[in-house]
Amino acid sequence: MASVALGLGGVSLGQAADGEFARAVATLRAVGGEGQGNEAAGQALQRLAKGSPESIPTLLESMDGANPFASNYLRGAVEVIAGNTLAKGGSLPLVELGEFLLNKSHDTKPRAMAFDLIRRADAEAAERLVPGLLSDPSVDLRREAVTRLLGQAEGLANTDNKPGAVLLYRQALDAARDLDQIQRISAELRELGRKVDLTRHFGFLIDWEVVGPFHNKGRAGFAEVFGPEKDAGLGAEYAGLEGKVGWKKYSTDDEYGMVDFNEPYGALKEVTGYAQTEFISASDRPAELRLGCKNAWKIWLNGELVFGRDEYHRGMRIDQYKLPVQLRKGANTILVKACQNEQKEEWTVQWQFQLRVCDATGTAIHSLPKKNAEVAAK
Amino acid sequence: MKRQLMIVALAGSAAGVFAGDWTGFRGPLGNGLSDEVGLPVKLSAEKHVAWKTALPGKGLSSPLVLGDRVFVTASGGTRQDRLQILCLNAADGSVIWKRQFWVMGSTMCHKKTSVAAPTPVTDGKLLFAIFSSNDLFCLDLDGNLKWLRGLTVDYPNARNSLGMASSLVLAGDVLVAQVENDSESFVAGLNKTTGGNLWKIDRPKSANWTTATVRRDKAGKEQVLLQSGKGIHAINPASGKVEWHYADGAATIPSSALAGDMLFVPSHGLTALKLGADGKSFEQKWRSGRLRPGTASPLVHGRKVYSLNNAGVLACADVDSGNRLWQLRLDGPFGGSPVVADNHMYIFSEEGLAQVVDLTAPEGNVVGKMDLGEMIQCSPAVSNGALFVRSNGHIWKISRKTRL
Numbered sequence: 007m008a009s010v011a012l013g014l015g016g017v018s019l020g021q022a023a024d025g026e027f028a029r030a031v032a033t034l035r036a037v038g039g040e041g042q043g044n045e046a047a048g049q050a051l052q053r054l055a056k057g058s059p060e061s062i063p064t065l066l067e068s069m070d071g072a073n074p075f076a077s078n079y080l081r082g083a084v085e086v087i088a089g090n091t092l093a094k095g096g097s098l099p100l101v102e103l104g105e106f107l108l109n110k111s112h113d114t115k116p117r118a119m120a121f122d123l124i125r126r127a128d129a130e131a132a133e134r135l136v137p138g139l140l141s142d143p144s145v146d147l148r149r150e151a152v153t154r155l156l157g158q159a160e161g162l163a164n165t166d167n168k169p170g171a172v173l174l175y176r177q178a179l180d181a182a183r184d185l186d187q188i189q190r191i192s193a194e195l196r197e198l199g200r201k202v203d204l205t206r207h208f209g210f211l212i213d214w215e216v217v218g219p220f221h222n223k224g225r226a227g228f229a230e231v232f233g234p235e236k237d238a239g240l241g242a243e244y245a246g247l248e249g250k251v252g253w254k255k256y257s258t259d260d261e262y263g264m265v266d267f268n269e270p271y272g273a274l275k276e277v278t279g280y281a282q283t284e285f286i287s288a289s290d291r292p293a294e295l296r297l298g299c300k301n302a303w304k305i306w307l308n309g310e311l312v313f314g315r316d317e318y319h320r321g322m323r324i325d326q327y328k329l330p331v332q333l334r335k336g337a338n339t340i341l342v343k344a345c346q347n348e349q350k351e352e353w354t355v356q357w358q359f360q361l362r363v364c365d366a367t368g369t370a371i372h373s374l375p376k377k378n379a380e381v382a383a384k
Numbered sequence: 385m386k387r388q389l390m391i392v393a394l395a396g397s398a399a400g401v402f403a404g405d406w407t408g409f410r411g412p413l414g415n416g417l418s419d420e421v422g423l424p425v426k427l428s429a430e431k432h433v434a435w436k437t438a439l440p441g442k443g444l445s446s447p448l449v450l451g452d453r454v455f456v457t458a459s460g461g462t463r464q465d466r467l468q469i470l471c472l473n474a475a476d477g478s479v480i481w482k483r484q485f486w487v488m489g490s491t492m493c494h495k496k497t498s499v500a501a502p503t504p505v506t507d508g509k510l511l512f513a514i515f516s517s518n519d520l521f522c523l524d525l526d527g528n529l530k531w532l533r534g535l536t537v538d539y540p541n542a543r544n545s546l547g548m549a550s551s552l553v554l555a556g557d558v559l560v561a562q563v564e565n566d567s568e569s570f571v572a573g574l575n576k577t578t579g580g581n582l583w584k585i586d587r588p589k590s591a592n593w594t595t596a597t598v599r600r601d602k603a604g605k606e607q608v609l610l611q612s613g614k615g616i617h618a619i620n621p622a623s624g625k626v627e628w629h630y631a632d633g634a635a636t637i638p639s640s641a642l643a644g645d646m647l648f649v650p651s652h653g654l655t656a657l658k659l660g661a662d663g664k665s666f667e668q669k670w671r672s673g674r675l676r677p678g679t680a681s682p683l684v685h686g687r688k689v690y691s692l693n694n695a696g697v698l699a700c701a702d703v704d705s706g707n708r709l710w711q712l713r714l715d716g717p718f719g720g721s722p723v724v725a726d727n728h729m730y731i732f733s734e735e736g737l738a739q740v741v742d743l744t745a746p747e748g749n750v751v752g753k754m755d756l757g758e759m760i761q762c763s764p765a766v767s768n769g770a771l772f773v774r775s776n777g778h779i780w781k782i783s784r785k786t787r788l
Contacts, residue, residue: 039538041580044531048578051529074488074534082529085483089527115486149462184462300545313540317566320545320591326492 027061030054031068034079047079054083059091062123063102066116077115088123098127104135107147114144114367121147140181143367152182156191163198172198179207183368185324208324209362209370210263211283211340215253218279219271220246222345227278228302228316234280235306238341247277256281260360262324267344267357274357276348282341285363286374287333293371295329295340298322299359302345307331308338318347319354325368333363333371406449406765406772408505409551409595410721415641416683418725418766424784425728425740427754434770434781435477441468442776443500444719445551449474449767450506453525456779457513459499460484464491467499469513471527474768477781481527489517489536493547496719496761498776503551503595503763505559510576512559516548520561522579531579535561541568549593555606555621558582564592564612571596571610573624583624588614594639597647599659607663609647611640616649616657618666628664630657638677638721643684646703650677654691656706670706675699680731681721685743690729692718698729698741700748710747714739719761723771732760732773738782756780 033050037043054065065084069077088098106112107120121139125132140151159174172195179191179202192202205212220232233244243252258265267279287293295305295312300322304314312329346357363371410416424432441460448455452474460466465487471480491499493516504513510530514520518535536542542563550562559574569587574580590613597609599618607627610617616630634640635650642648646669647657654675657666675682678694684703691699696716700709715737722731728751729741736759740752758775765772770783 039534041531041533041574041578044533044580045578048530055528074486074537075532078485078488078532078534079529081485082483082532086528089481089483146462186462315541315567316589317545320566321492321494322545323492326545 026053027057027064031065031080035068035072035076037073037075037079039075051079051083054080055086057083057087059087059096059098060102062087063099063106063120066103066106066120067112069116070113072113081119084119084123088126092126098123100124100128100131104131107135108138110143114142114146117142118144118146121150140177145183145367148181148367149184149187152178152184152187155181156187159194163194168198172200175200204261205263206372207370208263209364209372211285211361211363211373212258212260212263214256214258214265214281214283215240216256216265216267216270216279216281217244217251217253218246218267219251219274219277220244220279222276222278222347224276225302225316225318225345225347227276228304228314228343228345230278232278232280234282234341235343238280238282238309238339253282263360263362264358265342265360267346268355273355275346275350277357278343278345279357280341280343281359282339284373284376285333285338285340286376287335287338287371288374289333290335291333291371292366293331293333294364294366295331296325296327296362296364296368297329297342297359298324298326298361299344300356301359302347303359304343305329305361306339306341308334314343316345318345319349319351319356322356324360325362330366404767405451405508406447406767407508408448408553409446409503410639410681410763411723411766413642414553414595414597415643416681416721416723416763417685418723420766420769421726422769422784423725423728423730423766423771424782425742425752427738427740427752427782429754429756432754432782432784434783436778436780437472437477437479438778439470439774439776440482441466441500442498443774444498444761444776445500445774446503446720446762447765447772447774447779448504448506448511449765449772450508450525453480454765454772454779454781455504455506455511456774457500457504457515459487459491459515464493464499467515467517467519467521469504469511469521469523469527471525472779474770474772474781477779483521483523483527483529485519485521485532487515487517488519488534489515490543490545491517492543492545497547497549499547501547501549505552505554507554507576512552512554512576514552514561516544518542518548518561518563520552520574520579522576533574533579535563535572539563539568539570542570543567544591546591551595553596553598553608555598555608558621560596560608560621562587562592562594562596562610564588564590566591571619571624573621582622585619585624588612590636592636594634594636597640597642599642599647601661601663605663609640609642611649612636615651616640616647618663628666630666635677637679638681641682641684641689643689643703646684648682648684648689648703650682654682654689654701654706656689656703669704672701672706672708674708675701675706678718679720680718683722683724683729685724685727685729688743690722692716692722692731696733698748700743712741712748712750714741714750715753720763723764723766725766730764730766730771732756732762732764734759734761736760736775738773754782
């Protein structure tokens with residue numbers, strides 16, 4: 007079979023691809039929103055699912071840069087091929103899958119899938135790969151390595167080798183991105199008498215300027231454009247719920263960076279508040295704003311609305327919303343609007359949010375000190 | 385063993401569905417009734433657990449049964465971001481195939497529920513599975529993906545931080561996805577062959593976990609009855625247009641029960657509506673504040689309507705008047721809905737306790753109990769002389785047959 011370069015976002019389909027195969031992959035990658043391209047994709051998938059196990063690494067490679075629909079279609083083909091192959095006692099191309107996994111230029115999801123396939127075919131081979139995954143861009147893969155490290159650290163702790171355990175836990179904490187692992191490790195370290203700065207580990211933003219309250223009668227405040235959305239200058243004054251209001255400093259000492267509007271303003275109902283902070287980025291770079299909030303909210307970066315959601319008191323968790331953004335080098339202004347509704351139940355008291363800046367893996371991106379803003383901008 | 389009644393009811397349904405199959409939420413007619421006879425009554429784990437199979441992920445969706453195959457969804461992975469669809473051999477519980485997809489929407493949900501909350505639906509040839517993340521997959525019965533949708537990718541504010549749970553329903557060739565939440569709330573009618581939108585209508589901006597009811601008149605014309613806090617909207621499945629509206633509000637967790645031309649709506653307790661033959665009207669026959677369905681949906685069997693409240697009290701009332709005839713305290717709480725087969729009601733508590741109520745007893749009588757030892761929140765499936773029920777970790781077949 008001839009080597010074919012598809013020219014699909016620079017994806018080379020390698021030696022396994024022939025024209026029909028490449029066209030089928032291209033069809034899947036062309037699937038869009040609202041079911042566009044579904045009919046053709048179903049047929050293309052049938053073609054790909056008849057492929058040999060040797061085509062799996064190429065199918066994984068073709069997931070690079072694909073949209074979530076296309077990735078799942080391609081996954082569907084891989085699932086069928088791998089399932090049928092293993093059911094018949096056949097083997098998967100372990101070396102090629104391993105090489106794909108180890109090549110971090112590929113997308114994280116197909117790499118994690120490659121690991122899963124290796125594990126299904128040869129659990130021992132997969133296990134041998136785990137230590138090298140500690141700093142992997144895939145949170146799924148690095149979780150495997152962290153789990154292994156935790157077992158080792160626990161073993162040292164159980165044999166009273168506290169220094170050894172502490173250092174392994176430190177390594178594990180540095181690598182961990184999943185909340186459950188982070189909380190477990192930090193508890194172990196604290197049990198061993200060590201300090202853990204979870205706020206910094208996650209990168210929660212803790213220093214803010216807040217202003218409010220504005221109204222949210224009948225939940226109309228979510229859509230209403232109050233003063234801070236027009237001019238967020240720190241010297242500005244606005245018409246608030248009961249007269250003029252202005253920005254005031256607010257810092258949270260909550261370990262998980264909770265910004266609680268009830269602290270400065272009291273446990274009010276049917277109100278809206280704003281918080282803003284300046285984030286100094288060392289470079290122009292992609293990032294994620296990760297928000298947890300059980301109130302209706304909107305968020306702006308440098309004056310541009312990123313997203314908003316008018317849901318109240320349905321739940322809150324760290325990284326509830328992952329919002330891809332582009333940071334610019336130097337100072338970036340983040341503005342958050344949080345609306346409290348009329349509900350009176352005990353579980354509707356909260357008027358708060360937590361926000362952090364990180365990369366796609368969940369690794370915290372820290373703001374440079376504000377005095378560096380000018381330097382960074384230059 | 386099965387009676388022949390349901391064959392008549394299914395005559396206008398999909399060609400690949402046969403009497404005895406369990407094809408969607410609360411069965412082929414969405415009413416929790418089965419024609420099966422001879423199911424075990426005095427339950428015993430030793431005698432009646434035909435098989436128990438481990439599941440790779442969590443879930444509270446109901447299993448479906450088509451002939452000798454059982455289909456069930458689950459969600460796995462640390463972040464519940466692996467959406468799983470499994471096909472098992474009904475005879476021995478072995479896994480015939482398993483497919484796993486990446487989540488595209490939100491996995492956030494209340495700790496008691498999971499991403500695999502809604503029950504799939506099948507027309508006998510294709511399987512349609514939706515998850516709390518609003519990711520929707522259509523597979524053939526051999527596990528080949530035919531099409532998919534990511535409804536939260538398409539409509540980014542269509543999500544619920546407590547989780548979504550409305551199950552899919554089929555009305556002819558239209559697959560109806562009810563995606564109702566506080567923000568971007570809608571119902572879409574999808575082409576079941578391609579997954580494309582045939583129509584999409586705005587719905588009340590309020591969280592809703594109910595499942596629609598499909599009404600088929602004698603001529604085979606179908607109507608989809610959407611339940612929400614705003615009552616019942618009857619829509620034409622071809623166009624999404626509202627044909628009538630009962631506007632007096634309704635619950636957002638238990639779903640309505642349809643029996644002939646009577647619709648029993650969890651509204652102000654329970655409200656009985658007689659649906660007009662013209663498909664455009666309805667008449668309220670009675671309302672009872674003493675019948676208050678909790679999480680479990682009401683069920684109609686014979687001339688009785690049954691309602692299970694959040695305290696675990698099963699109430700039986702006359703379908704014509706709503707007058708309460710008796711009540712019976714069961715061991716709750718209940719996250720799933722009951723089913724009835726051969727004059728016996730089967731219900732599984734969240735504690736994993738199966739309970740069998742003899743509905744022919746003058747005031748109902750619990751005649752069987754069996755502890756499965758795991759939290760169960762699904763409504764059981766009934767097919768081919770067996771019950772199928774799942775937890776977050778396992779799926780069971782319960783029948784008179786011991787292990788094959």
